[in-house]
Amino acid sequence: MTSVKLYLLKLFITAVGFSITATLLYPVVYIFLTAFSKLPTISLDAAYFTLDNFVTVINDGDFRSSLFLSSLVSGATVFLALLFITPAAYAFSRFRFRGKSTALYSYLIFSQVSGGFGVASLVALFVFLGKLNLVNIYVLPFLYVSGMVPFNTWLLKNYFDNIPRELDEAAFVDGSGWWTLMFRVVLPSSRAPMLVLAIFAFMGAWSEFILANLFGFQTLPVFMYRYIGARTIYWNIFAATAILYAAPMIIMYMVAQRFVGEAVRMGVKG
Amino acid sequence: MGKPKSKEELLFPTKTALILVIPSLFLFIFFNIWPIAFSAYLAFTNANHINIYNPDYPARPLMFIGLSNFMKLFNDPAFYYSLLKTLLFLATSVPLKILVGVGLAFLLSTPLIYGRKIMRGLLLTPWAIPAILSVMIWRSVLDPSYGPVTQFFSFIVGRPFQAVGTIMNEWDSFLVYNIIETWLAYPFVMTVVGGAISGIPKEIIEASIVDGAGVFTRTTKVVLPLIIRTIAFVAVLTSGASLQAFLIPFVLNDGGPMIRFMGKLVNSNDLLLLYGYHRFMRDYEWGYAAAFYLIVVLILSVYVYVWFKLVFQRGGK
Numbered sequence: 001m002t003s004v005k006l007y008l009l010k011l012f013i014t015a016v017g018f019s020i021t022a023t024l025l026y027p028v029v030y031i032f033l034t035a036f037s038k039l040p041t042i043s044l045d046a047a048y049f050t051l052d053n054f055v056t057v058i059n060d061g062d063f064r065s066s067l068f069l070s071s072l073v074s075g076a077t078v079f080l081a082l083l084f085i086t087p088a089a090y091a092f093s094r095f096r097f098r099g100k101s102t103a104l105y106s107y108l109i110f111s112q113v114s115g116g117f118g119v120a121s122l123v124a125l126f127v128f129l130g131k132l133n134l135v136n137i138y139v140l141p142f143l144y145v146s147g148m149v150p151f152n153t154w155l156l157k158n159y160f161d162n163i164p165r166e167l168d169e170a171a172f173v174d175g176s177g178w179w180t181l182m183f184r185v186v187l188p189s190s191r192a193p194m195l196v197l198a199i200f201a202f203m204g205a206w207s208e209f210i211l212a213n214l215f216g217f218q219t220l221p222v223f224m225y226r227y228i229g230a231r232t233i234y235w236n237i238f239a240a241t242a243i244l245y246a247a248p249m250i251i252m253y254m255v256a257q258r259f260v261g262e263a264v265r266m267g268v269k270g
Numbered sequence: 271m272g273k274p275k276s277k278e279e280l281l282f283p284t285k286t287a288l289i290l291v292i293p294s295l296f297l298f299i300f301f302n303i304w305p306i307a308f309s310a311y312l313a314f315t316n317a318n319h320i321n322i323y324n325p326d327y328p329a330r331p332l333m334f335i336g337l338s339n340f341m342k343l344f345n346d347p348a349f350y351y352s353l354l355k356t357l358l359f360l361a362t363s364v365p366l367k368i369l370v371g372v373g374l375a376f377l378l379s380t381p382l383i384y385g386r387k388i389m390r391g392l393l394l395t396p397w398a399i400p401a402i403l404s405v406m407i408w409r410s411v412l413d414p415s416y417g418p419v420t421q422f423f424s425f426i427v428g429r430p431f432q433a434v435g436t437i438m439n440e441w442d443s444f445l446v447y448n449i450i451e452t453w454l455a456y457p458f459v460m461t462v463v464g465g466a467i468s469g470i471p472k473e474i475i476e477a478s479i480v481d482g483a484g485v486f487t488r489t490t491k492v493v494l495p496l497i498i499r500t501i502a503f504v505a506v507l508t509s510g511a512s513l514q515a516f517l518i519p520f521v522l523n524d525g526g527p528m529i530r531f532m533g534k535l536v537n538s539n540d541l542l543l544l545y546g547y548h549r550f551m552r553d554y555e556w557g558y559a560a561a562f563y564l565i566v567v568l569i570l571s572v573y574v575y576v577w578f579k580l581v582f583q584r585g586g587k
Contacts, residue, residue, distance in 0.1 A: 006382075014384040017377055021392050024453065027411045028395055030418060034410070041416040084294040091290035098284065103295065110302070112577055113570045116514035119543040120563040120570070121305035123550050127322055128308055146301035149294045207400030209517070214551075221402045225521060228409055235410050246403060253398040 035239035053240035063241065066223035069137070073212075073219060074205040076141035081152065081201035084145055086194055089156030090186060094165060104157075107150035114147060122214060135215055144205045152197055159193030199256045203249060220245050306567060312560035313339055319554040339561035347532035349562070352545035355444070356513065359541060363451045363512045368505055370452055371459020376489065378460070379467045390464075397457045405521040408450050409434060412522075438527040440538040447539065450518050455511055459504050466500035467493065506580055513573060516543040542566055 022029075030042055038048040057063050091097075092104060110117065125143075129135050171185045187194075209221040218226070224241055227233070316335045325332040343349050377383070378390055396404060411419040414435035423431035423442075432439040433446040470493060478492045519525050519541050525548065526539030540548060546566060550559035 010382045010384060013377075013380065013382050017383055017389055018385070020374070020377070021389055024456075025392060025395055027407050027419070027453075028399070030411055031407050042418070084297060087290035088294040091287040095284075095287035097287040097291075100287075103291070107298075109574055109578060112510060113514065113574045114302075115511075115516070116543060116570045117302065117306065117567065119514075119516050119547065120566045121302065121309060122547070123556050123559045123563060124305035124308040124312055125301070126550075127312065127317070127556065128305065130323070142297065143301055145294075146297040149298040149302075153294065203400070207402055209402040209521075221400075224403075224406055228406055233413070235413060235416060238406075238410060242403060242407065246399060249400060250398055 031239045031242055034236050035243050037236050037239075040233070040235040053236050054244070056237055057240045057244060062218075062223060066218050066220045067244075069218060070206060070220040073137070073140050073144070073217075074202050077144045077148075077205035078198045078201045080141050080145045081148055081197055082194060085149060085152050085156060085197060086190070088149075089153050089193075090160055090190070092153060092157045093160030094168065104154070107153055111150040111154070114150065118147060119210065122210070126214065137217055140212065140215070140217060141205065143211055144208055145201070148201060148204055152200060155200070156193050156197055159196065160190065163189050196256060199252050203252055203256075206249060309560040309564055309567075312557050313564045314561075315557045317557040317560070319556065322556060335557070339558045340565075342558060343562055343565070347534045348536040348540070349545065351531045351536050351538075352540045352542055355539060356542040359444070359447065359451075359515065360509055360512050363448045363515075364505055364509050366448055366452045367455045367459055367508050367512075368501060371456040371504070372463050372501060374456060374460045375464040375467055378464055393460065394457045396454055401454060401517055402521065404454060405450060405517050408446070408453070409522055412446060434523045438523060440527055440529060443523055443526040443539055446522065447515070447518050447541075450522070451512060451515060454518075455508050459508060462504050463497060463500055466497040470496050503580060506577055510573060510577065513570070514543060515541050516547070519544045520547070542569070 033042045034040070035053055036049055036051065037043045038050045038052070043049075092100065129139065167185055167189060168181060171181050176184070207221060208219070209225065212219045213222045213225060224238065224245065227238055227241065314334050314336060316330065316333060316338075318330065321327040321330050321332040374393060378386055378393075383389070399407070408419075411417045412434050414420060414430075414432065414437075420431050420433065423433075431442055433442040474492065474496070475488065478488050483492065519539055523539070525537035525541075525544050527537075528535050529538040530536075531538075537545075537548060543566065546559050546562045549555050549562060553559075
């Protein structure tokens with residue numbers, strides 16, 4: 001093949017590739033552009049460009065209280081996830097104990113069907129939380145963390161496995177106690193895995209919809225769901241809301257990009 | 271917790287380990303496993319939204335009704351229709367996801383392309399967006415009055431395309447479920463299959479070029495057989511997602527239009543999980559919904575058993 005022909009072929013395949021990409025990304029581009037439009041749809045006319053949609057959303061008291069609730073729930077979820085899951089993952093990585101592999105396999109298997117089991121247990125969860133008088137906003141972060149335990153214990157355990165345990169043993173030879181070991185050796189060397197866990201916990205809580213909707217807590221996803229359930233939908237306002245909602249997620253995704261593949265492989269997302 | 275007394279205790283401190291593991295394990299069992307066990311109790315009762323809180327409710331006191339819920343379920347046309355639709359969804363969405371994902375993986379693996387990295391990054395966008403937001407974004411481009419995708423499809427099929435809204439077409443909305451499910455899942459298929467393709471030794475490809483194999487032969491006779499196991503593996507994983515689809519039908523159009531099936535009005539696109547949710551939230555038949563979800567747990571257990579076998583035949587993850 002001559003180089004000119006090869007060059008043309010490359011150009012052609014590249015053009016095909018980018019057309020496919022553009023087609024697949026169209027819904028996202030559409031939402032992005034609609035957020036800046038005076039019409040409830042895309043408009044390429046400069047006369048219809050506006051930032052008012054964002055102003056409208058931010059001035060909406062309902063949006064602000066949902067944002068507050070979402071932030072609160074997500075923050076609490078991150079805190080509880082670190083508190084509950086980090087020590088467990090450390091123990092799974094470092095210690096041998098009875099029932100360890102059973103627990104790990106159960107977590108692995110469960111994380112594969114967690115979405116379906118989650119919905120399948122909604123009726124019973126609703127009934128027994130109702131009977132225990134536990135349907136309140138404080139329970140939501142605990143519910144979220146409990147759902148995160150299987151996958152995130154694995155994720156974090158894999159990180160701990162990569163931190164040399166010589167560190168622990170050196171500290172032991174130095175004669176330090178468990179607490180010193182924990183706070184001086186383990187925690188500082190596990191900053192990276194804990195950051196990953198925090199990001200995953202935040203993304204999980206920020207985007208959880210089914211439970212929040214069932215129990216009637218108006219977090220941001222529930223707020224948006226109710227908005228598009230209305231009779232008249234101002235799609236440009238919705239688009240602005242969607243961008244404000246997605247912004248923290250996109251930032252987190254960029255930080256956590258290389259871990260997301262692993263999460264999806266284990267069936268956490270989607 | 272004191273000091274570790276010996277190296278032995280540092281390595282195998284059962285008590286310490288349990289103290290660290292049990293809180294999260296308890297949380298997991300309490301909120302995830304216990305409700306499923308509790309479902310097994312509800313499934314044999316006539317529980318609804320009133321008698322569950324007030325067992326002596328005169329019109330319908332809470333009581334065990336044996337297998338009645340299951341009998342009712344197996345005689346319910348809506349249940350069969352939902353099962354049928356879910357199987358159909360599996361049969362259509364899984365090949366579609368594999369086709370798009372593998373196609374893109376091949377496209378990104380050819381050296382005959384510029385801007386590969388940018389393209390891959392852009393194509394991973396559906397991963398960066400939470401599934402719930404993705405479905406709502408699709409709802410907006412499908413809007414009956416403004417949605418550009420609806421306008422485009424209406425133009426293609428030459429009649430109003432009615433996937434969402436007040437007037438819906440059963441198969442239009444089913445088609446859209448497939449498109450959205452594919453959109454959500456292709457980055458996963460693309461990434462895993464792409465990884466397998468780039469793992470093929472260069473020598474094999476070069477040898478086939480020396481032997482005079484063209485692009486087509488090379489792809490179908492050399493590369494494809496080497497990655498077919500990966501594709502099968504991905505297909506099993508992604509079937510799990512199709513089987514557990516809930517957000518798409520729920521958020522997009524709440525199970526599509528009502529149709530008449532065997533003399534009963536049913537939601538035409540109630541995929542498995544949504545069918546139970548409707549019995550729970552619309553009919554308030556909580557015992558019946560619990561019985562149904564018990565069946566779903568059974569189905570998912572069979573699926574996860576197949577998945578587990580497959581992972582271990584591959585020698586672990």
